[in-house]
Amino acid sequence: MSKMENIAQFSRRSILKAGGALVVSVGMPIGLDAVLAIQDAFAQGTKPPLTPDQLSSYIAINADGSVSAFFGKMDMGQGLFVAIGQMVAEELDVPFTSVKVIMGDTATSVNQGGASGSTGIQLGGKQMRMAAAEARRVLVEMAAEKLGMPADGLTVRDGLVHAKADAAKKVSYAELIGGRYFNVQLDWNKEIGNTLYAPGKAKPKDPREHSIVGKAIVRADIAPKVYAQEDFCTDVKLPGMVHGRMIRPSVAGAVPVKVDESSIAGIPGAKVVWEKGFLGVVADNEWDAIKAAQALKVEWSDAKPPFPNAGALYEHIRNAPVRKRQVEGKETGNVDDAFKSVARVIEAEYEWPFQSHACMGPACAVAEIKDGNVTCWTGSQKPHFVRDGIALTLDIPKEKARSIWVVGPGSYGRSDADDAAMDAAVLARAVGKPVRVQYTREQATGWDPKGPASIHRARAAIDASGNVVAYEFTSKGFSRIDVNTNGGAPKDTLAGHLRGVDLKSADGFGVPAESYEFANKRLAWETIPPLLDRGSPLRSAHLRDPVGPQVHFASESFIDEVAAALNLDPVEFRLRHLKDARDIAVVKAATEKAGWQSRPSPRRDQTGTRVSGRGIAYAQRNGTRVAVVAEVEIDRSTGKIWARKFTVAHDCGQIINPDGLKHTIEGNIIQGVSRTLWEEVKFDARNVTSIDWMTYPILDITETPESIDIVLINHPEIAPSGAGEPSIRPVAAAIANAIFDATGVRIRRVPFSPDRVRQSLS
Amino acid sequence: MAQITLHVNGNTHAIDADPDMPLLYALRNNIGLNNPHFGCGLAQCGACTVHIDGEPVRSCITPVSAVGNGKVVTLAGLGTPEKPHPIQQAYVEEQVPQCGYCINGWIMTTAAFLNQKKRPTEAEIKDALSGLKCRCGTHMGILRAVKRAAEMMG
Numbered sequence: 001m002s003k004m005e006n007i008a009q010f011s012r013r014s015i016l017k018a019g020g021a022l023v024v025s026v027g028m029p030i031g032l033d034a035v036l037a038i039q040d041a042f043a044q045g046t047k048p049p050l051t052p053d054q055l056s057s058y059i060a061i062n063a064d065g066s067v068s069a070f071f072g073k074m075d076m077g078q079g080l081f082v083a084i085g086q087m088v089a090e091e092l093d094v095p096f097t098s099v100k101v102i103m104g105d106t107a108t109s110v111n112q113g114g115a116s117g118s119t120g121i122q123l124g125g126k127q128m129r130m131a132a133a134e135a136r137r138v139l140v141e142m143a144a145e146k147l148g149m150p151a152d153g154l155t156v157r158d159g160l161v162h163a164k165a166d167a168a169k170k171v172s173y174a175e176l177i178g179g180r181y182f183n184v185q186l187d188w189n190k191e192i193g194n195t196l197y198a199p200g201k202a203k204p205k206d207p208r209e210h211s212i213v214g215k216a217i218v219r220a221d222i223a224p225k226v227y228a229q230e231d232f233c234t235d236v237k238l239p240g241m242v243h244g245r246m247i248r249p250s251v252a253g254a255v256p257v258k259v260d261e262s263s264i265a266g267i268p269g270a271k272v273v274w275e276k277g278f279l280g281v282v283a284d285n286e287w288d289a290i291k292a293a294q295a296l297k298v299e300w301s302d303a304k305p306p307f308p309n310a311g312a313l314y315e316h317i318r319n320a321p322v323r324k325r326q327v328e329g330k331e332t333g334n335v336d337d338a339f340k341s342v343a344r345v346i347e348a349e350y351e352w353p354f355q356s357h358a359c360m361g362p363a364c365a366v367a368e369i370k371d372g373n374v375t376c377w378t379g380s381q382k383p384h385f386v387r388d389g390i391a392l393t394l395d396i397p398k399e400k401a402r403s404i405w406v407v408g409p410g411s412y413g414r415s416d417a418d419d420a421a422m423d424a425a426v427l428a429r430a431v432g433k434p435v436r437v438q439y440t441r442e443q444a445t446g447w448d449p450k451g452p453a454s455i456h457r458a459r460a461a462i463d464a465s466g467n468v469v470a471y472e473f474t475s476k477g478f479s480r481i482d483v484n485t486n487g488g489a490p491k492d493t494l495a496g497h498l499r500g501v502d503l504k505s506a507d508g509f510g511v512p513a514e515s516y517e518f519a520n521k522r523l524a525w526e527t528i529p530p531l532l533d534r535g536s537p538l539r540s541a542h543l544r545d546p547v548g549p550q551v552h553f554a555s556e557s558f559i560d561e562v563a564a565a566l567n568l569d570p571v572e573f574r575l576r577h578l579k580d581a582r583d584i585a586v587v588k589a590a591t592e593k594a595g596w597q598s599r600p601s602p603r604r605d606q607t608g609t610r611v612s613g614r615g616i617a618y619a620q621r622n623g624t625r626v627a628v629v630a631e632v633e634i635d636r637s638t639g640k641i642w643a644r645k646f647t648v649a650h651d652c653g654q655i656i657n658p659d660g661l662k663h664t665i666e667g668n669i670i671q672g673v674s675r676t677l678w679e680e681v682k683f684d685a686r687n688v689t690s691i692d693w694m695t696y697p698i699l700d701i702t703e704t705p706e707s708i709d710i711v712l713i714n715h716p717e718i719a720p721s722g723a724g725e726p727s728i729r730p731v732a733a734a735i736a737n738a739i740f741d742a743t744g745v746r747i748r749r750v751p752f753s754p755d756r757v758r759q760s761l762s
Numbered sequence: 763m764a765q766i767t768l769h770v771n772g773n774t775h776a777i778d779a780d781p782d783m784p785l786l787y788a789l790r791n792n793i794g795l796n797n798p799h800f801g802c803g804l805a806q807c808g809a810c811t812v813h814i815d816g817e818p819v820r821s822c823i824t825p826v827s828a829v830g831n832g833k834v835v836t837l838a839g840l841g842t843p844e845k846p847h848p849i850q851q852a853y854v855e856e857q858v859p860q861c862g863y864c865i866n867g868w869i870m871t872t873a874a875f876l877n878q879k880k881r882p883t884e885a886e887i888k889d890a891l892s893g894l895k896c897r898c899g900t901h902m903g904i905l906r907a908v909k910r911a912a913e914m915m916g
Contacts (some may be wrong), residue, residue, distance in 0.1 A: 076860070076861065077859065077860030077861035077862065077898055078860055079857075218857055219857055221862075222853065222854050222857055222858070222859060222862070223843060223854045225859055225862035225865060226837075226846075226850045226853045226854055226859075226865065226869065227837075227838070227841070227842060227843055227846070227850065228795070228796070228797040228836065228837040228838035228866075230862075231796055232796070232799070232862075232863060234796075234799065234800065235790075235796040285787075285791060286787055286790075286791055287779075287780060287783040287784075287787045287791075358897060359863075359897060360799075360801055360807070360809060360861065360863040360864045360895065360896070360897045360898075361799055361800060361801050361809060361863050362800070362801075407861065407862070408861070408863075409799070409801070409861060409863035410860075410861040410863055410897045410898055411861070412897075438800065440803065441801070441802040441803055441804060441806075659857065663857060663860070663900075663903065666899070666900070666902045666903065667860055667898050667899040667900060668899070669899070670899030670900070670901050670902065671897075671898070671899040674899065692802060692804055692806055693802060693804075693806040693807055693895060694806060698895065698897065699899070699901070700892055700893070701888050701891045701892055701894060701896075701901055701904065701905070702888045702889065702892045704888070704901040704902065704905060705902070708902055
């Protein structure tokens with residue numbers, strides 16, 4: 001057996017071990033209507049259906065007493081699975097090391113939404129906590145019957161239930177149910193995805209009793225990666241597998257009209273898969289597939305270049321018809337009236353470009369069709385939706401599709417991973433063999449769904465005494481859900497568009513998340529139609545903290561502009577208007593840690609080429625609060641910015657794992673600096689021209705900040721909110737405000753590339 | 763197609779391959795070493811880095827026929843949990859990676875650098891690693907780990 005076959009079989013064995021083969025099935029399922037002992041009522045030998053209302057869908061006690069936690073979300077590299085393991089171990093009263101969190105296989109977990117909106121702990125963990133608490137309750141009930149004692153006389157330590165008064169009266173979880181399944185119904189809210197919630201009768205522990213939650217437990221997946229022992233989705237290999245590559249047009253929107261298959265006739269196993277706009281090749285080995293994709297002669301339709309001319313993006317957004325306008329929340333007071341008779345109006349407009357996920361590796365997926373059943377190995381952060389998308393794409397029942405998440409080359413939202421999964425499925429069906437498809441770098445950066453470009457207008461009304469009496473903030477841009485947040489339907493994937501399903505762009509944007517109080521206040525957003533109605537390399541979708549960085553770049557820059565116009569210290573001005581106590585606390589914590597000196601910006605005391613400044617920005621995100629102080633150095637001659645130091649105060653309620661949280665915040669800050677200083681998807685009338693790391697630069701190691709100081713504010717009494725994205729949100733504004741502090745120049749367009757900064761300063 | 767002999771991680775492999783095929787595909791598909799990774803195919807990111815005779819090389823643009831008698835070492839051949847290279851040990855201790863797809867490039871480049879350069883300054887470290895990509899933004903951890911490894915190597 002070759003090494004390649006070994007890998008595939010190893011993967012399959014792992015899956016079986018993780019799922020059905022865990023437990024030996026004994027006899028018939030037990031009818032719920034039968035009169036049973038608690039032991040039998042709570043446990044059975046065959047697995048109940050994998051539905052959200054079954055405890056067995058989340059928790060299993062294995063024969064050796066270890067715990068399997070089946071999690072319908074995925075860890076994208078921030079150690080989420082460690083935190084989930086901690087929450088489960090805590091509620092079950094078992095050692096952390098005895099819990100294995102199994103993620104992302106649609107055959108073993110229900111759809112908890114995948115990685116989405118920083119809800120891994122906030123919503124996914126909440127459900128796992130409730131399921132684990134219910135499992136403990138049931139196990140204690142079972143022990144009570146077995147030991148002939150009341151349940152309230154029992155306690156649990158390390159998976160051993162014993163009498164509080166007599167530790168010798170004991171029974172282990174393994175003895176009670178090990179190797180059989182929970183047969184316990186949960187109170188499911190009938191929702192799937194992020195909002196799925198299915199508690200049992202148990203109440204989770206009082207946070208004051210926590211001993212595992214809150215600990216800095218390290219990740220076990222790092223050593224295997226470092227020693228080349230862990231496979232990525234790019235490494236999945238199946239017997240008989242062939243390699244696929246996709247072919248995209250040089251003019252966006254063009255479709256193949258003539259394909260000369262003879263141009264690749266000399267390449268072993270090379271085949272064309274062509275269906276309407278969908279065009280790919282397969283070959284027996286990978287290098288041949290790459291060569292075939294390059295050699296294939298294709299004549300494309302004469303598509304009209306669909307995009308605005310270079311440099312006209314923001315004019316396009318400004319002039320585009322508004323498809324939907326939404327005022328978020330309730331307008332406070334009457335903003336329009338308030339602006340009519342004030343002493344002074346401060347106004348500004350900000351611009352943010354399209355940005356790419358630009359994952360470390362181009363997306364890859366492997367699809368196999370066997371006896372009418374489709375299995376897809378994907379790096380998508382939402383494999384359950386990938387399963388649904390494959391079923392719709394291939395027109396088969398959902399039950400015949402399975403998707404297995406295997407760690408991919410990074411994922412920061414609706415990346416190219418979902419598209420690759422659909423392409424693999426279409427190719428596999430066309431050629432009747434398992435197909436592994438991987439995109440090129442050009443396709444990864446050029447054709448992934450993009451974070452939307454936008455403009456943001458803000459104005460403030462100042463009365464004669466210098467008080468802000470009205471504030472209005474309006475974003476206008478491409479929707480963040482031009483294609484949906486997952487590949488769950490053909491309307492949202494390239495394969496769907498290219499095979500004839502129209503894009504159905506939905507409307508979604510966002511407003512600043514803050515607690516500034518003004519007598520009159522209105523926050524709104526407006527969406528505009530996409531530039532191309534299908535198969536667009538500029539289709540917009542969720543990119544880490546969808547529209548958060550752009551909205552808060554604008555809003556928190558503007559708050560600074562108002563403070564400067566009133567000659568006030570930017571922190572003092574914020575604290576004067578902030579109303580939420582936790583918001584105030586993060587702003588104070590960050591500025592105190594940073595040694596913030598109260599004074600208005602800019603600082604005006606510097607001469608010479610190299611100047612420095614400091615800036616503050618803060619934001620909320622679904623319950624989490626973050627304040628960031630940036631200290632930057634600017635070389636006025638080159639325009640080069642060094643974001644030298646960050647101080648971050650972070651409050652996400654209860655902290656499950658402070659070590660994982662700190663690493664997550666560091667990654668957010670660095671990615672935020674990268675997006676602020678460098679990242680812009682460039683395009684011409686024909687297509688996206690940012691197609692590699694030269695044309696889509698990101699932050700280099702030589703530009704790494706000197707330090708990121710993090711203040712974690714822990715609120716064990718407040719249910720945990722998210723941390724995967726909130727701290728990327730204020731980064732751009734903090735840097736912009738620091739540049740203003742250093743130079744007195746306000747830069748209102750991201751990225752702050754050396755050329756732009758130099759121009760702005762001259 | 764040509765018969766090509768490769769010396770990888772102490773083993774000798776005879777493969778039948780297009781001489782123009784990049785070494786990356788020989789390592790991944792012919793020899794079954796899943797590190798290195800394909801990141802760009804343009805020598806811009808480093809995810810495919812291997813050592814040839816101790817020097818870091820981007821295997822995605824190195825034709826397999828150009829390797830000759832060079833001794834290739836991949837991440838799998840650099841060290842083991844029992845006998846790690848100091849940068850591997852430091853990576854685990856500092857809990858550096860997030861998705862981990864890029865670490866091949868950072869570890870192999872750092873290992874080659876630290877094998878030659880003792881007690882590097884921070885500026886020298888950054889300079890040696892410049893151009894490598896990490897999209898998750900683990901830069902702070904990378905630098906902590908490299909400094910830790912440099913200390914271990916004295």
